[in-house]
Amino acid sequence: MALSQIGIGSDVAADITRARLTGKRADVSGTAFRTALQIGLSLSVIVLVVLLADVLTGGWSVLTTRLGEFLTAPLRANPAQAGIAQSLAGTLWTGMVVVLLSFPIGIGAAIYLEEYAPQNRLTRFIEVNVRNLAGVPSVVYGILGFTIFVQWSGGFTGGRTALAGGLTLACLVLPIVIITSSEAIRSVPRAIREGGYGVGATQWEIIRTFVLPYAAPGILTGTVLSLARALGEAAPLILVGAVQGRLASQDPIWDPAWLTERFTAMPVTVADWATRPEEGFVANTAAAIVVLLAIVLLFNLGSILLRNRYERKRHR
């Protein structure tokens, strides 16, 4: 079959040629190597499947019998009545702060670094700095958030509030937004820019009408992935003071009053419930994980599909 195709890979050609020249057909150690690789890769996929199956079966009883109550009830000490409404609100509002702050600042920084920045020491310093920030462990951002947003600017954020948590997460994902947006902008072909200059457009006109629309899918993918990353983070929020246990505020989920109140978030609740001794919280934890995964993986999958779709369009 391979021979009938035009342009077979050089590896296939090598195999066929070797078989013809030596008269030997089987490549035992080669097949063993290939199988070992396949086993390694399948193991990773199997782990993913087992994990998903484990949380789904664990949370099944809660998700099927009292999903509505689970999503709308507040955190309670009684596992049979506890819900995640307050955690969802915290995740929503911290996520909102991330979107409103880190996206514009991150994309702005990427445009500056790729389009305007002169090749000097300041630019190089900023670039190295961004790369190193991306590798700082998330707990350390928690210390940043606690010191800066809770202690220093507590008058503005109100202390250990969703606003302080959101600001911390915004700092956490900012370097990721800058890096992915920079990559997307860098991948815009030179010819597109030169075409713009050829018809007399200014630099900003070119960026606005050619570069950004071309880079938009890449930027969108990167920003959505970083939002998913932010929504799954528990460690920095715990250091900032997300509540483990019960929470007083019972505002409706869409009420912006959440921003200046004590808060918790989905991953924090999962971590809290996972270490509770009561039997009933085992199923609750699994159910909360299913909801958290649904949110995070929806963003992830969405951005992956988006990227694949645009990639295929480009190559056509």
Added chain:
Amino acid sequence: MLVSAVVSVVISALILVSLLGETFTFVKGLAETGTWSSLWADGWFPRRGQYSVATLLMGSLIVTLVAMAVAIPLGLAGAVYLSEYARPSVRRLLKPALETLAGIPSVVLGVFALTFISPEVVQRFFEAPQANLAAAGLGVGILTIPLVASVSEDAMRSVPAALREASYGLGARKATTCVRVVLPAALSGLVAALILAVSRALGETMVVAIAAGGSAGALFTADPLRPGTTMTAAMIAQAGGTDQVKGDALTFQSLFFVGTLLFGITLSLNLVAGRFVRRFRNVY
């Protein structure tokens, strides 16, 4: 827009300031009370004034070693297969699966490590309590697989096709070409992947905080089958006390001390990894 680029520099500066201020207080406190010996105590019990850094470093080392034992072979196998063997259609299916794994929050892996990996894997083969360092290490390893896979795949894919074709032309088989030509050519990229994975594993927090059983402090142990704590988990365990500082006077400040230690170690690793990546980019 220059302003938004400078924001990242400001964040770095603020990280340093927030870490170093209280770390200085901690060190000064130790010096004033002459309690340097508390850094070599039997374990990490900050509320009792025992700040055994060795306990945290050993815990982090064990978790990282176990994690690498999982992530390096599996991640590398995935990378070699996706880069050298997989047909585009298979690649389009498997790559999103790895990326999905990368998107799973670490709390989820923490719960999985405690409620599945520990009883089904660790306790099945060894005598161990439910919360132990090995289970946490396996969880962290699973989290780092996608990182190892994607960085090393990038490295292998940027090895020029001419190298492979030359190898085939000399009669090498596919497996030989992979192992003796492509992998060495991508070596500095693979080293970068390894260092980044170690740095990521050292900084991984929630898996250890949930599954390693050291939330109330831990005795020094070099045994992965015992409960323990790491630099990261020790910080989380103490966060509950940030508003109600109990116990020893320096309990609260020790959080920042550990943070500084962790920041220093991961930053150095990342700088070294960056150097390897740049060397790799310069060759091809």
